[in-house]
Amino acid sequence: MQLPQYVRRIIEERAEEVGFAALKSAATAMSEAYRERRVARLADAERTAAYLVTRMPATYAAAYAVLREVHLRLGTKSVTSVLDIGAGTGAASLAARAWFPDAAITMVERDASFAEAAHQFLPDAARQADLSRPLPPHDLVIAAYSLGEIREPMARRLWQSARVALVVIEPGTPQGFALIRGIRTELLEAGAHMAAPCPAETPCPVVDPDWCHFAARVERSSIHRRVKDAELGYEDEKYSYVALVRNAVDLPMGRIIRRPLQRPGLIVLETCTASGLGTERVTKRDRDAFRAARHRIWGDDWGALS
Numbered sequence: 001m002q003l004p005q006y007v008r009r010i011i012e013e014r015a016e017e018v019g020f021a022a023l024k025s026a027a028t029a030m031s032e033a034y035r036e037r038r039v040a041r042l043a044d045a046e047r048t049a050a051y052l053v054t055r056m057p058a059t060y061a062a063a064y065a066v067l068r069e070v071h072l073r074l075g076t077k078s079v080t081s082v083l084d085i086g087a088g089t090g091a092a093s094l095a096a097r098a099w100f101p102d103a104a105i106t107m108v109e110r111d112a113s114f115a116e117a118a119h120q121f122l123p124d125a126a127r128q129a130d131l132s133r134p135l136p137p138h139d140l141v142i143a144a145y146s147l148g149e150i151r152e153p154m155a156r157r158l159w160q161s162a163r164v165a166l167v168v169i170e171p172g173t174p175q176g177f178a179l180i181r182g183i184r185t186e187l188l189e190a191g192a193h194m195a196a197p198c199p200a201e202t203p204c205p206v207v208d209p210d211w212c213h214f215a216a217r218v219e220r221s222s223i224h225r226r227v228k229d230a231e232l233g234y235e236d237e238k239y240s241y242v243a244l245v246r247n248a249v250d251l252p253m254g255r256i257i258r259r260p261l262q263r264p265g266l267i268v269l270e271t272c273t274a275s276g277l278g279t280e281r282v283t284k285r286d287r288d289a290f291r292a293a294r295h296r297i298w299g300d301d302w303g304a305l306s
């Protein structure tokens with residue numbers, strides 16, 4: 001998974017303008033600040049370039065994977081407008097553009113430097129500077145990696161603006177999942193319907209200290225590898241999410257919630273289904289199921305639609 005080519009080219013140009021040493025020290029400061037849950041004090045150009053190089057490819061990959069699920073359930077035509085809350089440098093909006101190419105996009109972002117970068121990638125998107133003004137109704141409302149930062153209850157407000165669907169993505173950590181699970185519970189009670197990842201609207205069966213999360217594999221650019229002193233050419237971005245819709249959609253029988261275990265003649269799938277968490281052992285003897293399981297990855301649905 002990679003950002004669109006024109007976006008990668010612009011990111012490289014911006015990274016070059018900042019210079020490698022400044023970029024590397026900004027990226028290090030940003031990771032430390034993230035771990036300590038504080039904001040890094042950095043100049044705008046460095047901070048934005050560091051986000052573009054080290055974080056945006058991963059948040060794009062997560063949003064792309066989640067919106068693929070939404071697209072699968074709703075189809076392209078159902079979404080004609082997208083509201084991106086805490087849009088940052090535009091990762092989720094770009095993913096929305098990939099799945100819903102004709103949709104008009106509005107990005108809400110308070111950081112002027114991030115908003116300016118997002119505008120460079122999506123010059124036709126409308127912009128709103130913060131959340132103090134009312135949020136105009138849009139078919140799809142998406143908040144990717146932003147509600148944890150906004151730190152005020154937003155679920156009801158976002159749901160009110162969502163004509164068709166609301167998608168919330170958070171880091172795939174226990175805290176990120178707790179936020180997602182809270183929104184899931186609150187909005188299902190308020191009449192929302194599940195689109196993904198859950199195969200049912202029953203209470204979530206995941207029990208502490210476990211947490212439901214998925215992974216998107218992201219190719220690292222060479223500048224990203226150098227900035228991070230990383231040897232691997234890819235990274236796995238862990239994320240938790242929920243996609244809720246106004247009108248009920250068909251749900252799959254299950255969701256694969258761990259990386260499948262492949263052994264000769266055997267595939268073991270950890271699944272979440274309407275009756276709870278379970279383990280499916282698919283053997284070669286069951287030819288059709290085995291063939292289907294071989295191509296399934298962590299996060300995919302499993303079984304027929306209900």
Ligand SMILES: C[S@@+](CC[C@H](N)C(=O)[O-])C[C@H]1O[C@@H](n2cnc3c(N)ncnc32)[C@H](O)[C@@H]1O
Pocket residue numbers: 055056059060085086087088089090091092108109110111114129130131143144145146149150
């Ligand atoms: C971690 S970034 C995520 C950016 C982007 N959605 C992505 O997935 O890459 C969170 C963003 O939320 C923005 N944000 C936080 N509070 C906000 C608020 N009250 N109004 C608008 N944007 C806000 C921040 O400025 C930041 O750009």
